Amino acid sequence: MPESPLxxxxxxxxxxxxxxxxxxxxxxxPAGAADLARRAGARLEVVGVAVADASKARPSAPHLPVxxxxxxxxxxxxxxxxxxxxxxxxxxxxxxxLVASVLTRGIPVVTGNKALLADRGLELGxxxxxxxxxxxxxxxxxxxVPVIRTLRESFAGESITRVMGIVNGTTNFILSTMADQGSSxxxxxAEAQALxxxxxxxxxxxxxxxAAAKAAILARLAxxxxxxxxxxxxxxITGVRGVDVSFARHLGFAVKLLAIAEQVGDGEISARVHxxxxxxxxxxxxxxGAFNAVFIEGRASGPVMLYGQGAGxxxxxxxxxxxxIDAARHRLAGSYSPAPTSSIDCSPVGLxxxxxxxxxxxxxxxxxxxxxxxxxxxGDNHISIRSMEQVGLGDEARLIFLTHTxxxxxxxxxxxxxxxxxxxxxxxxxxxxxxxxxxxN
Amino acid sequence: MPESPLxxxxxxxxxxxxxxxxxxxxxxxPAGAADLARRAGARLEVVGVAVADASKARPSAPHLPVxxxxxxxxxxxxxxxxxxxxxxxxxxxxxxxLVASVLTRGIPVVTGNKALLADRGLELGxxxxxxxxxxxxxxxxxxxVPVIRTLRESFAGESITRVMGIVNGTTNFILSTMADQGSSxxxxxAEAQALxxxxxxxxxxxxxxxAAAKAAILARLAxxxxxxxxxxxxxxITGVRGVDVSFARHLGFAVKLLAIAEQVGDGEISARVHxxxxxxxxxxxxxxGAFNAVFIEGRASGPVMLYGQGAGxxxxxxxxxxxxIDAARHRLAGSYSPAPTSSIDCSPVGLxxxxxxxxxxxxxxxxxxxxxxxxxxxGDNHISIRSMEQVGLGDEARLIFLTHTxxxxxxxxxxxxxxxxxxxxxxxxxxxxxxxxxxxN
Numbered sequence: 001m002p003e004s005p006l007x008x009x010x011x012x013x014x015x016x017x018x019x020x021x022x023x024x025x026x027x028x029x030p031a032g033a034a035d036l037a038r039r040a041g042a043r044l045e046v047v048g049v050a051v052a053d054a055s056k057a058r059p060s061a062p063h064l065p066v067x068x069x070x071x072x073x074x075x076x077x078x079x080x081x082x083x084x085x086x087x088x089x090x091x092x093x094x095x096x097x098l099v100a101s102v103l104t105r106g107i108p109v110v111t112g113n114k115a116l117l118a119d120r121g122l123e124l125g126x127x128x129x130x131x132x133x134x135x136x137x138x139x140x141x142x143x144x145v146p147v148i149r150t151l152r153e154s155f156a157g158e159s160i161t162r163v164m165g166i167v168n169g170t171t172n173f174i175l176s177t178m179a180d181q182g183s184s185x186x187x188x189x190a191e192a193q194a195l196x197x198x199x200x201x202x203x204x205x206x207x208x209x210x211a212a213a214k215a216a217i218l219a220r221l222a223x224x225x226x227x228x229x230x231x232x233x234x235x236x237i238t239g240v241r242g243v244d245v246s247f248a249r250h251l252g253f254a255v256k257l258l259a260i261a262e263q264v265g266d267g268e269i270s271a272r273v274h275x276x277x278x279x280x281x282x283x284x285x286x287x288x289g290a291f292n293a294v295f296i297e298g299r300a301s302g303p304v305m306l307y308g309q310g311a312g313x314x315x316x317x318x319x320x321x322x323x324x325i326d327a328a329r330h331r332l333a334g335s336y337s338p339a340p341t342s343s344i345d346c347s348p349v350g351l352x353x354x355x356x357x358x359x360x361x362x363x364x365x366x367x368x369x370x371x372x373x374x375x376x377x378x379g380d381n382h383i384s385i386r387s388m389e390q391v392g393l394g395d396e397a398r399l400i401f402l403t404h405t406x407x408x409x410x411x412x413x414x415x416x417x418x419x420x421x422x423x424x425x426x427x428x429x430x431x432x433x434x435x436x437x438x439x440x441n
Numbered sequence: 442m443p444e445s446p447l448x449x450x451x452x453x454x455x456x457x458x459x460x461x462x463x464x465x466x467x468x469x470x471p472a473g474a475a476d477l478a479r480r481a482g483a484r485l486e487v488v489g490v491a492v493a494d495a496s497k498a499r500p501s502a503p504h505l506p507v508x509x510x511x512x513x514x515x516x517x518x519x520x521x522x523x524x525x526x527x528x529x530x531x532x533x534x535x536x537x538x539l540v541a542s543v544l545t546r547g548i549p550v551v552t553g554n555k556a557l558l559a560d561r562g563l564e565l566g567x568x569x570x571x572x573x574x575x576x577x578x579x580x581x582x583x584x585x586v587p588v589i590r591t592l593r594e595s596f597a598g599e600s601i602t603r604v605m606g607i608v609n610g611t612t613n614f615i616l617s618t619m620a621d622q623g624s625s626x627x628x629x630x631a632e633a634q635a636l637x638x639x640x641x642x643x644x645x646x647x648x649x650x651x652a653a654a655k656a657a658i659l660a661r662l663a664x665x666x667x668x669x670x671x672x673x674x675x676x677x678i679t680g681v682r683g684v685d686v687s688f689a690r691h692l693g694f695a696v697k698l699l700a701i702a703e704q705v706g707d708g709e710i711s712a713r714v715h716x717x718x719x720x721x722x723x724x725x726x727x728x729x730g731a732f733n734a735v736f737i738e739g740r741a742s743g744p745v746m747l748y749g750q751g752a753g754x755x756x757x758x759x760x761x762x763x764x765x766i767d768a769a770r771h772r773l774a775g776s777y778s779p780a781p782t783s784s785i786d787c788s789p790v791g792l793x794x795x796x797x798x799x800x801x802x803x804x805x806x807x808x809x810x811x812x813x814x815x816x817x818x819x820g821d822n823h824i825s826i827r828s829m830e831q832v833g834l835g836d837e838a839r840l841i842f843l844t845h846t847x848x849x850x851x852x853x854x855x856x857x858x859x860x861x862x863x864x865x866x867x868x869x870x871x872x873x874x875x876x877x878x879x880x881x882n
Contacts, residue, residue: 026741032600038665039597041781132774138595144742146587146595153594154579154587156480156770157762159473224479283748286727300467300759301585301749307724308745318741321598329597329779333573338774340482 008083009042009328012076013049014098015088016069019112019139021061022317023086024049027324028063040328048076050089060313077102083331086320087111096120099135106131108327108336110320112139118213118229121220122343134336136323141214142167144308144315146322147294151221152339158298160222162262164434167214169290169310170198170205171237171257175275176288179249184242197290207236208273211259218294219261219271225346227261233272233351240275244361244429247400251359251387253277254285255431264349271348277359277433352409357386359402361428362418366397370423374399377417381410396425402433449524450483450769453517454490455539456529457510460553460580462502463758464527464765465490469504481769489517491530501754518543524772527761528552537561540576547572549768549777551761553580559654559670562661563784575777577764582655583608585749585756587763588735592662593780599739601663603703605875608655610731610751611639611646612678612698616716617729620690625683638731648677649714652700659735660702660712666787668702674713674792681716685802685870688841692800692828694718695726696872711790718800718874724748793850798827800843802869803859807838811864815840818858822851837866843874 011027013020026032027046037043049064050073058064070076077085077098085102087109089095095116099109104127111117117124117140128135138148142165151163166172170192177188189206192198204210212234219227237257245255258276263269278285283305287293292310297303309315330336364370371388378385384404391398403411411430418424452468454461467473468487478484490505491514499505511517518526518539526543528550530536536557540550545568552558558565558581569576579589583606592604607613611633618629630647633639645651653675660668678698686696699717704710719726724746728734733751738744750756771777805811812829819826825845832839844852852871859865 022741026598035600036598038785039781041779144745146591146745146747149590149595150587153767154590154760154763156766157467157477158759159476283727286724298759300463300755300762302753302756304585304587304747304749306587306745306747309743312743314741315743318599318739319595321741322595325597326594329781330776333777333779335771335776335779336774337778338482338770338776340480340770344479 006037007042007332008045009040009331010045010047010082011084011086011324012047012079012082013086013088014073014077014095015090016049016051016058016061017088018313019316019320020049020088021058022313023088023320024061024064026317026321040325041332042328044324044328047079047082050076073098082107084324084327085109086324087113088320089113090115092116092119099124100127103127103131103133103135106133108134108136108331110136110323110327112137112316112320114140114210114213114217118216121217122226125339129339132336134327134330136327138323139316139319141217142292142294142306142308143310143312144319145292145294145306145310147218147306148221150296150304150306151218155296155298155301158301160263160296160298162260162297163218163222163294164284165214165218165259165294166256166284166287166292167259167294167310168205168211168257169292170202171211172287173197173290174206175237175240175245175255175257178240178242178245179254182242182246185238185240206238208234208257211257211273215259215261215271215273218259219269222261223263223269223346224340225269225344227269227271227348231271231348233274235274237275241429244359244431247361248277248359248431251402252280253433254280256284258284264354267344267346268349269346270354272351275431277431279435282435352407354408355405356408357403357405357433358411359400359429359431359433362399362401362424363393363426363428364397364399365423365425366392366395370397371399373421373423374418377421378403378414381414381417382406383410383414398428447478448483448773449486450481450772451486451488451523452525452527452765453488453520453523454527454529455514455518455536456531457490457492457499457502458529459754460757460761461490461529462499463754464529464761465502465505467758467762481766482773483769485765485769488520488523491517514539523548525765525768526550527765528554529761530554531556533557533560540565541568544568544572544574544576547574549575549577549772551577551764551768553578553757553761555581555651555654555658559657562658563667566780570780573777575768575771577768579764580757580760582658583733583735583747583749584751584753585760586733586735586747586751588659588747589662591737591745591747592659596737596739596742599742601704601737601739603701603738604659604663604735605725606655606659606700606735607697607725607728607733608700608735608751609646609652609698610733611643612652613728614638614731615647616678616681616686616696616698619681619683619686620695623683623687626679626681647679649675649698652698652714656700656702656712656714659700660710663702664704664710664787665781666710666785668710668712668789672712672789674715676715678716682870685800685872688802689718689800689872692843693721694874695721697725699725705790705795708785708787709790710787711795713792716872718872720876723876793848795849796846797849798844798846798874799852800870800872800874801841803840803842803865804834804867804869805838805840806864806866807833807836811838812840814862814864815859818862819844819855822855822858823847824851824855839869
């Protein structure tokens, strides 16, 4: 039986950095073309690649014909022969205007732009649905980890209670290495920069901005309500001391920067990013190096964990390509992936009301009565102590506390009380602890 | 702004066992109705539930009105007001005929029937596509673990090299408990039966039939080619001895029953189920108890692991409900989830050609020259020994070998040679080892 000729899907790509170049190679390398066409049910043709500098050499995309390069992104997406646009420019503008204009014409968009999605994801999703087309963004959170599709589709009927993710590879590499080597943050950061795992200006990663954008996206998908990025509490890893990472391990915990989206009360959610002590037997604790993982908890499903490479051109391009093929199949079938366009109201809970167990390291004078004074500061503020260890430091002592679950407000009040005590020389690390005790204790 | 009335999706459910009853409760419990309707974009109405005995009491589905029960499954699916059918009867017939008749009418089907999918999945998938509708079967493999959607959609563009899964909770519980307690297979099986984790007749689980059906489904999805269940090599856990599980742990491995789908050569694949030694630092090694996990490796993606509860009414019903909502959204949008209807040819590789490292336990007489004789049997059959440990047993000794990678044919020949040796009293456990050494060694 002669095969009928394959239909063609014409693709414009905006941006050709690390991920873009890997995607271009996956699409253009003749070695994979037949298999890709079979999977998509179409020949995937790249009609143009918009870049900032078309004259720049692109050794990582050897199959990319120079003739496809253009510096005119707006002109490229305005072509009337496009079936699909992949946006990998990053940033809010011009990416946002370009994506909106494409969706408005009923043309599917695949993007990995977390900043754009955190800022305008809800609006762009509604735009796609209104015009009967797809907006794919699997690559925006967790690299190759299929968390977006799982939340949008697999968990479509699930009442999700909490999503916790290791969604930033740079900080996970730094914290994992601090734990393994017993090194300081500054030393490991320098090592990560030398290895290319951290940027020369690491602020977006180490201060938690990258993870906060992803937390906003995860919270919106998990709970179906708008979560402005400004409402995400954010605390990076620059204040995490090597001594606390080591002591956490001694106590049976790993320190991880987690993005957490949690249902706190009826219609109340919390989205936040902070260093967190995770019990060593929790599946998130063993996620090392540059890997990402997302842990989803639902009322009926129980816990589900997804794990894979969170960054890197090729793994991220693989996630983009999955969305491209999905959108191409839909386009050919005159179909799209419907999603709820209505969102519920939910209010972000202020940090004050949140409850965690806490780890505290306090340097005190080593003399009688000190522990009583310190313990009184906890008790006066309604915080119950679960365990305490004392480490001698010559004339001083270091007290390491694990508390039972307490509110952030009570912990802040306790810290303020402790600071007024003469016997307290310094309050060292303060870390939140998850799942270290049964709920309700 | 007044809300327009929600459309209605009318659902027939075939089967009301453990998963069916949990699904009925998720759909009918008024507490979740509003949230569910919002997620689906429709009111999900159960119009009938087909069961074998309508007079039986159903305490696990307290919200199910008796009037919805029917013993006439064929009559139920023939109704002309259905939007969606959920098949949870299990078995090949009448489930297969009913599912086919529904798909032929362009009505979406959600099923968790692994036997049916392993036997007729390709044909039913084509039927769904031809009639522009959905066939969802997330619950068929891995319970709540979203492996089907990940393989069909997220990895749609990926060149997958291997999929390995812990897909049977009963055997994973037994093997995990043998390792933790140092107990024998028979003792732990009895414990699992007493706890309700294993059936009175555990054959389908412990002999690997359940896992083999899932391996066939995973192989078909991963490689896009038909994989008859008869071509899946199957070896259960009844021959796994407590002493081998203990020794494996001593050597740094966990013993797991893995379903493996692997690309061996160009167009050649292997689908198999057997007890496997997994290095303790591999993510699959720490998947304990009744949890399931699937480890997917792709050329661009690298490794991805998905993890969650593999059985249980509620988690599995959660997976079914995800498919139901997805299909409902599609139905409302006049859309469906397109998938490739063409499949490539691939030939199953015979076991003889497969390469693994091996673990072997051999009981021998404890006298000079024995090791030389045994080692000669390996060498004559081209098998290179990676490590050997001797354990004294009075007059006897037990030799524990780990080999480098070798073919099954050479290992079978080695075992045959060993059996002819006078000094060999018994060949004990033989286990395949994955990823215990770099490839190519």
